[in-house]
Amino acid sequence: MSRFGDQAVGYDKTTSMFSPDGRIIQLEYARVAMRRGLLTIAIVTKEAVILGGLIPLSKLLLPAEKIYQIDDHIAAAYAGYTADGRVLINKARDIAYQNRLIFGEEIDVYTLAEELSDYMQQYTQYGGVRPFGVGIFIGGYDIYGPRAVFVDPGGTIFGIRAYCVGRDDEKVIKLLKERYDPEISYDDALKLAVEGLVLAMKEEDKRKEKKKTEYESGVSHERVLIVRIDKEGVKRIPEDDIKKIIESLGGDSE
Amino acid sequence: MALKYSDGVVLAADRRVSINTGLVVSRTYTKIVPLADFVAITVSGLVADAQKISEFLTARIKKFELERRRKPLIKEISRYLSLVMHNHLKSYMPLITHIIVGGVDVRGPHIFFLDDAGSVVEDDFLSSGSGSPIAYGYLEAAYREGMSEEEAIRTAIYAINSAIMRDVATGDGIDVVVISPKGLRKLSDEEVKKYLRR
Amino acid sequence: MTYGGTIAAIAGKDFVLVGVTHGAALGRSFMISRRGAKRMFKLYDRILVAYTGLYGGFQHVNSMLETYLKADYYKYKIVPTVKRVSSTLSAILYSDRFKFPNPIEAIVAGFNPDRSGPELYVVGSLGELIPEKYAATGDGFEIALAVLESQYKEDLSLEEAKKILYSALKTAAARVMTNDPYLEPEVDYVKRPRDNFTFSEAFSFRLLVL
Numbered sequence: 001m002s003r004f005g006d007q008a009v010g011y012d013k014t015t016s017m018f019s020p021d022g023r024i025i026q027l028e029y030a031r032v033a034m035r036r037g038l039l040t041i042a043i044v045t046k047e048a049v050i051l052g053g054l055i056p057l058s059k060l061l062l063p064a065e066k067i068y069q070i071d072d073h074i075a076a077a078y079a080g081y082t083a084d085g086r087v088l089i090n091k092a093r094d095i096a097y098q099n100r101l102i103f104g105e106e107i108d109v110y111t112l113a114e115e116l117s118d119y120m121q122q123y124t125q126y127g128g129v130r131p132f133g134v135g136i137f138i139g140g141y142d143i144y145g146p147r148a149v150f151v152d153p154g155g156t157i158f159g160i161r162a163y164c165v166g167r168d169d170e171k172v173i174k175l176l177k178e179r180y181d182p183e184i185s186y187d188d189a190l191k192l193a194v195e196g197l198v199l200a201m202k203e204e205d206k207r208k209e210k211k212k213t214e215y216e217s218g219v220s221h222e223r224v225l226i227v228r229i230d231k232e233g234v235k236r237i238p239e240d241d242i243k244k245i246i247e248s249l250g251g252d253s254e
Numbered sequence: 255m256a257l258k259y260s261d262g263v264v265l266a267a268d269r270r271v272s273i274n275t276g277l278v279v280s281r282t283y284t285k286i287v288p289l290a291d292f293v294a295i296t297v298s299g300l301v302a303d304a305q306k307i308s309e310f311l312t313a314r315i316k317k318f319e320l321e322r323r324r325k326p327l328i329k330e331i332s333r334y335l336s337l338v339m340h341n342h343l344k345s346y347m348p349l350i351t352h353i354i355v356g357g358v359d360v361r362g363p364h365i366f367f368l369d370d371a372g373s374v375v376e377d378d379f380l381s382s383g384s385g386s387p388i389a390y391g392y393l394e395a396a397y398r399e400g401m402s403e404e405e406a407i408r409t410a411i412y413a414i415n416s417a418i419m420r421d422v423a424t425g426d427g428i429d430v431v432v433i434s435p436k437g438l439r440k441l442s443d444e445e446v447k448k449y450l451r452r
Numbered sequence: 453m454t455y456g457g458t459i460a461a462i463a464g465k466d467f468v469l470v471g472v473t474h475g476a477a478l479g480r481s482f483m484i485s486r487r488g489a490k491r492m493f494k495l496y497d498r499i500l501v502a503y504t505g506l507y508g509g510f511q512h513v514n515s516m517l518e519t520y521l522k523a524d525y526y527k528y529k530i531v532p533t534v535k536r537v538s539s540t541l542s543a544i545l546y547s548d549r550f551k552f553p554n555p556i557e558a559i560v561a562g563f564n565p566d567r568s569g570p571e572l573y574v575v576g577s578l579g580e581l582i583p584e585k586y587a588a589t590g591d592g593f594e595i596a597l598a599v600l601e602s603q604y605k606e607d608l609s610l611e612e613a614k615k616i617l618y619s620a621l622k623t624a625a626a627r628v629m630t631n632d633p634y635l636e637p638e639v640d641y642v643k644r645p646r647d648n649f650t651f652s653e654a655f656s657f658r659l660l661v662l
Contacts, residue, residue, distance in 0.1 A: 069526050093527055097519045103326075104333030104374075104515060111322050143324065143360065340512050344552040371453040371508025375476075375489050 016127040026131060027124055030153035033133030037079035039166035039200040040066070042137045042148045043180070043189045049139035049146045050186075052193045052226035053077050054166075054200060056215045066225045071096040073106050073141050075227050075234045079166035080134030080153070088136055092116050109140040113149040113157050121155035135165045139229050146230065162189075164196060168203040172196040190226070190237065194245045197224050221246050255389050255413055256296060256356040256365045257379035257397060259406035262434035263356040263363045266410035267296050268385070268418055270426040281426040290315050291438050292325060293357030294431050298383035299370070303349040311335060328357045332366035332374050340372025352382040358433050385417030385424035392416045407432060407441070411449045454507040456630035457491050458590035460600060460620050461502070461559045462613045463572040468561040469610070470500040471617045471639035473592070473625045475632025476507050495521070498642050499537055499562030504590030505577065509554035517541050533564040538573040538581055546579030553577050557589040562642050569644065592624030592631055599623055614639060 011017055012025035019025050040053040053066040067077045068089045076092055078085035095115045099107035116136070123131045131153045137160070139148040148160040162180040164172045179192050201219045216223075221243040228235050256265045267285035272278045283301070287308040288294040293315070297304035314334070318326045326334075332355045342349045348370045356365040367373075367380045379397045381389040392413040401409065407430060417424040428450075430441040456477040461470040476489040492502040493514060501517070503510035520540055524530040532540070538560040548554060555577055563569035574582045574589060586604045588596035599620035608616070621637035 071522070071526065090527060093523060097523050100519050100522070101515060102334055102337055103330040105327060105330050108322055108324075114321075143327075336508065337512065340508055343508070344548065346552065369454050369508055371506050373454050373476075373489075373506075373508035373511055375454075375507070 014127060015124045015129070015131055024124060024154070027154045030131040030133050031135075034080035034135040034153055035166060035169060037081070037134065037166050038066075039164055039169060039172060039197060040077045040079040040135075040137055041162075041164035041172065041176075041193050041196050042077075042139055042150070042160050043162040043176075043184070043193050044139075044146055044148050044160060045184055045186045045189045047146065047186050048228050048230035049141065049148045050189055050193050050226060050228055051075055051077050051137060051139040051148070052197055052224065053079070054197055054223050055225055057220065057223050058215050063222075067227050069234050070112070070138070070140075071100075071106060072233050073229070074109060074112065074138060075140070075229055076136055076138045078134040078136040081132075084132045085134040085136065088116065088120070088132060088134060091119055092136075092138070106142065108142045108144070109138055109147040109149060110157075110159070112140075113138050113151055117151050117155040117157050119155075120151060120153065124154050137163075137165075141229050141231055141233075162192070166200070168200045171203060172199055175199060186228075190228075191245055191249075193226060194224065194242060195249055197226075198246060198249060219246065255379070255381035255386070255393070255410065256354045257393065257406060257410055258363045258365055259401040259403055261363060262358055262403065262406075262432060263365055264403075264406045264410045265294055265296050265354065265356050265431045265433070266407075266414045267383075267429050268414055268424045268426060269429060270424060271301060272423050276422075278426075284429055286429050286431045286440075287312075288431065288438050288440075289331070290319075290325070290357075292359065292433060293328060293331060293355065294433060294438060295356070296354045296382070297351055298353075299351030300349075303351045304353070307335070307338075307349060307351065307353065325359060327359045327361060328355060328364040328366065329359075329361075329376075331355055331357075332368060336368050336372040336374045338372075339368060339370055343371050354380050354382055356433060358435050363433075381413070383424070385414075385421035388417040388420050388424075389413040403432060403434065408449050411446060415450060454489070455505060455555075456507075456591055457489070457504045458588065458592035458596050458621060458624040458628065458631055459491070459502040459504045459557075459559055460586075460588035460593075460596045460617055460624075461500075461561050461572055461584075462586045462600070462604065462608065462617055463561060463570040463584075464608050464610060464613050466570075466644045467610050467613070467641050468500065468563070468570040468572060469613045469617050469639065469641040470502050470559060470561055471621050471637050472502050472504075473590075473621050473631040473637045474635040475625075475630065477630040492638060492640060493518075494640065494642070495532075495537065495562070498565075498645050499532075499534055499560065500640055500642060501537065501541070501558060501560050503556055503558045505556030506554060510556040510558065513541070513544055513554060513556065513558075516544050520544070531565045534560060534562045534569060534571040534573065535564075537562075538575055541575050542579040542581045544579075545575065545577060549578050559587055559589065563644055566648055567645055588620065588624075590624075592621075592628035595627050596620040596624040610641065610643075614641075 011019035015026040038054040043050045055066045096107045123129050135152045150158045162176045226237040271280040271283045289312045353368045367375045379393045396409050414428050432439045454476045458473045472492045558575040561572040574587045586600050603616045625631040625633045
């Protein structure tokens with residue numbers, strides 16, 4: 001018995017060691033870090049992928065990026081530790097451009113995810129490193145049509161219909177489960193995505209009373225960032241459209 | 255040589271391999287290599303390089319299919335091979351061969367010409383090798399867009415036949431491969447003869 | 453190996469005009485082997501890049517150029533100027549200076565995102581970068597340049613410049629065997645853009661940060 005107590009102490013200190021019950025505990029911490037991030041959501045419809053997320057808004061700081069364009073036909077967003085996410089975004093871009101140089105064609109969404117996951121997996125098997133504290137959504141329009149995948153900190157790939165990760169994601173996932181069906185129209189899906197993000201903002205608001213930060217709280221269309229990825233490429237949904245949707249949901253948009 | 259028709263491609267080649275002294279080394283060599291059921295290449299130049307390229311490319315296509323769960327586009331195959339050839343040239347070890355990649359993918363029929371420097375040129379009809387000027391002479395006059403499969407095969411065979419007649423390094427029979435959305439088919443000698451007789 | 457082609461360009465007051473002759477000859481033989489060979493590319497609707505020389509060389513160089521510019525655009529939000537395009541190209545070419553210098557030359561011409569310009573550069577096979585008002589390179593450059601030299605003047609109109617460029621390229625094609633005299637030269641131009649460049653919708657939020 002360890003003098004630190006009953007727990008399998010020490011196994012959470014590195015990713016290169018399993019705990020006796022077969023877990024990589026650092027990785028589970030990484031997932032916690034991922035879910036501390038602001039909510040990120042992706043929904044796939046017949047014609048386009050919707051990728052959205054919340055951004056922190058402050059009087060003192062400029063709004064951050066949330067969704068990154070990887071290539072003409074692919075965008076990515078992450079939930080979790082921003083600095084880690086940025087590294088992955090740039091890695092994803094390099095992978096996408098490499099494909100252009102080798103095959104002269106745009107990369108498949110799934111192939112990009114696989115190569116990115118190979119990279120992320122390295123950080124769960126070697127010593128002296130920690131895994132990425134982010135989960136990354138990749139949405140794109142490739143030879144198969146609109147597709148989206150989610151790669152978690154351990155490098156596991158999930159093909160997506162509708163999914164979200166970040167603060168208060170249980171509640172939003174419940175909402176998605178109730179409302180998503182594979183035949184969903186683009187407009188309904190956009191509404192659903194906004195609704196999910198609004199739900200997350202409301203939940204956050206409830207907790208905000210306890211804790212004050214420099215970031216503004218409350219439901220606001222300015223905190224919502226959504227892009228649509230279709231045959232034409234990546235397009236940002238205008239703020240006014242989001243504002244209208246939020247208003248139609250009956251939420252008070254400031 | 256290769257040419258496109260309405261919904262597929264026809265590849266045709268002779269069977270003679272010779273060395274520069276004028277000796278015919280082989281009279282039965284097949285210069286059309288199917289890489290998969292939707293793509294084939296024709297080779298000219300050094301036989302060793304061509305064979306290694308075909309083997310390597312067949313394996314690479316298999317790997318691509320397994321990795322990406324789809325067939326590669328003909329353009330992807332061509333661009334990939336061209337990069338390999340270009341890198342060889344850059345390291346002063348060029349693969350001395352000219353290749354035509356032909357096949358059908360989700361975007362339709364495509365043929366590409368690749369040279370040893372790594373260029374990729376897409377066209378409606380292409381020819382390479384010693385008899386190519388003669389084949390071009392026929393193709394330039396006979397080719398038109400949207401030919402039927404039968405017309406395309408006949409045009410290809412006649413083009414190769416003209417080269418056989420006038421170029422000493424071309425000869426000893428004709429191989430014809432037809433690739434349509436349905437798959438890849440190699441014509442038997444009897445079929446080829448039938449076209450020639452007509 | 454496939455070589456050939458003459459390219460020529462004129463920078464006017466509010467336009468740049470770039471033209472190429474078709475045809476790429478196999479080796480140093482004089483057979484026009486590749487009719488479908490594309491040697492002029494347009495970037496962002498305001499920059500034209502034309503190549504001459506080893507076909508397999510410049511195809512890969514161009515593919516690298518386009519990819520690097522794309523990386524600059526998405527990674528660093530850099531909207532390339534004509535100078536940046538040509539220096540990127542020159543860097544690519546110089547990187548092979550001591551290994552295998554690609555036997556190609558290029559002309560890069562166009563306008564900048566802030567509507568300034570026109571600018572015109574000739575990029576040589578080792579990466580040399582030379583600004584010009586009008587230029588010709590490639591197999592028939594002596595002939596094309598002779599025509600340009602004798603007819604070029606300041607303040608040409610687009611129509612006049614087109615005529616000069618056509619005759620330069622046609623003369624070259626008529627007298628240099630590696631050029632295809634039976635295909636019309638391909639001439640393209642870009643005019644001074646009407647508006648300053650703005651990032652597309654998808655990027656607009658990023659500008660707040662910059």
